[in-house]
Amino acid sequence: MRIKLTSLMVDDQDKAMKFYTDVLGFRKKHEIPMGAYKWQTVVSPEGPGDIELSLEPNANPAARTFQRAMFDQKIPLAAFEVSNIEKEYDRLAALGVVFTTKPMQAGPVTIAVLSDTCGNLIQLYQPAM
Amino acid sequence: MLLSCDTFRNLCRARALLAGSSEPCLSVKHIANEVAISPYHFIRQFEAVFGITPHQFRIQTRLDQAKLLLAKGDLSVTEICMEVGFSSLGTFSDLFTRRFGAPPSLYKRSARAMVQVPGNYPQELFPGCLSLMGSLPATAFRNFQEASFLSLR
Numbered sequence: 001m002r003i004k005l006t007s008l009m010v011d012d013q014d015k016a017m018k019f020y021t022d023v024l025g026f027r028k029k030h031e032i033p034m035g036a037y038k039w040q041t042v043v044s045p046e047g048p049g050d051i052e053l054s055l056e057p058n059a060n061p062a063a064r065t066f067q068r069a070m071f072d073q074k075i076p077l078a079a080f081e082v083s084n085i086e087k088e089y090d091r092l093a094a095l096g097v098v099f100t101t102k103p104m105q106a107g108p109v110t111i112a113v114l115s116d117t118c119g120n121l122i123q124l125y126q127p128a129m
Numbered sequence: 130m131l132l133s134c135d136t137f138r139n140l141c142r143a144r145a146l147l148a149g150s151s152e153p154c155l156s157v158k159h160i161a162n163e164v165a166i167s168p169y170h171f172i173r174q175f176e177a178v179f180g181i182t183p184h185q186f187r188i189q190t191r192l193d194q195a196k197l198l199l200a201k202g203d204l205s206v207t208e209i210c211m212e213v214g215f216s217s218l219g220t221f222s223d224l225f226t227r228r229f230g231a232p233p234s235l236y237k238r239s240a241r242a243m244v245q246v247p248g249n250y251p252q253e254l255f256p257g258c259l260s261l262m263g264s265l266p267a268t269a270f271r272n273f274q275e276a277s278f279l280s281l282r
Contacts, residue, residue, distance in 0.1 A: 007258060015180050030269055034261050036230065039269065056258035061197065063255075072141045098130045098177045100137055117180030 005041070007054035008078050009063050010118035013038050016055040019117050023095050024080075026053070053078075058119060067119045074100060076113055076123035085110050085126040130177055139164035140178055143171065147187045157183045191215065192228050199233055200240035200254055206233045 010016035017040055020026045026042035029052055037059070041052040058064050070077055082088045085103045089112050093099065100121060101113040109125045116122050132140075143164045146155065160183065161171035175183045191213040198209045207218055210233075215221035226232045231239070240254060 012180070019180070032265060032269060034258075034264060037256075037258065037261075039258060039261060039265055054258055060255035060257075068144075072145075074137070093130065096130070096177060098132055098174075100132050102131050115178045117178070119179075 004050055005052050005054060006078075007056050008120060009058035009067055010055045010116070010120070011058050011064075011067075012118060013040055013055060013057055016040075016116070016118040017042070020053075020055060023092065023097060024116075055118075064119075071119060071121055074113070074121060076121040078120065079123040079125055082124050082126050085112055085124055088112075088124055130174075132174070132178070136166070136174065137178075139166060140175055143175065143183065144179065144186065147183055148190045157187075188224060189228070192225055195221070195225060195233065196229065196236065199237040202237065202241045206237065209233070 017028060017031065020042050021028055025045065027045050029041045029043045030039055032039040037057050039054070041054045043049060043052055058067050067077070089099065089103050092114060098115045099112055100115065101111065103110050103112045103126075109127050111123055111125045113121050113123050143160050143166075146160050146163060157172065158168050161168040164171070166174065172182055175186070179186060181189070195209050195213045198204055198212065199206070204212065206222075210218050210221040213221075215224075222232055225236070229236060243254065
């Protein structure tokens with residue numbers, strides 16, 4: 001059994017694809033129309049080529065309620081590893097990204113938390129070498 | 130932009146206010162005052178955090194509510210238009226079609242055709258993406274490097 005796919009709910013699939021590629025720097029792997037929605041996934045240009053992140057719609061009212069509650073409680077719903085968190089923070093802030101937490105030491109990692117503009121807080125983390 | 134805890138909390142409260150009311154008199158300016166942010170900064174900060182302006186968010190919320198009411202099927206399109214806070218059926222219909230790809234009347238017919246268990250929405254209304262996996266082409270399961278290589282040939 002392998003972990004090759006994970007998913008994150010977003011409030012707008014087009015907006016999410018733009019943010020996750022143009023801003024965060026992931027690459028689109030699939031964008032396949034499926035009726036009212038799309039099967040859309042991104043991969044990292046740095047990481048293993050076959051681990052995909054699916055950006056799925058939060059159309060289900062229960063999903064929306066959950067997502068908003070997590071956001072309001074400042075709970076990130078995904079975390080991405082970075083090699084240099086200060087550099088990423090500066091790069092993303094210059095692109096207009098909103099952070100709720102700037103890089104700070106938290107035990108064995110340095111973390112920062114940003115809004116993905118699609119209903120989620122995302123944590124970036126850099127493990128100590 | 131780094132948000133303070135207070136500003137974050139206020140923007141979340143503003144979002145809840147925008148989502149919770151179809152009262153046309155609860156203007157964006159009114160909500161900005163409620164959360165003690167100047168209207169100019171409120172609109173910019175809201176858009177930076179949530180990816181759309183407060184006005185656009187309110188419209189989207191009303192359209193989402195309309196979609197659910199249409200699926201329930203108890204009210205007419207006109208009644209739903211008024212219920213969610215639109216004053217013009219034409220505007221409502223245009224906005225709905227633009228957001229969901231079908232006019233309200235057509236969406237209502239297709240949603241009502243789905244099997245319904247009282248008290249629940251039919252699963253087809255909100256299929257989880259993973260459950261749609263079976264409808265994907267085989268190429269969707271190719272390794273990214275393999276797919277890139279093949280597309281270059």
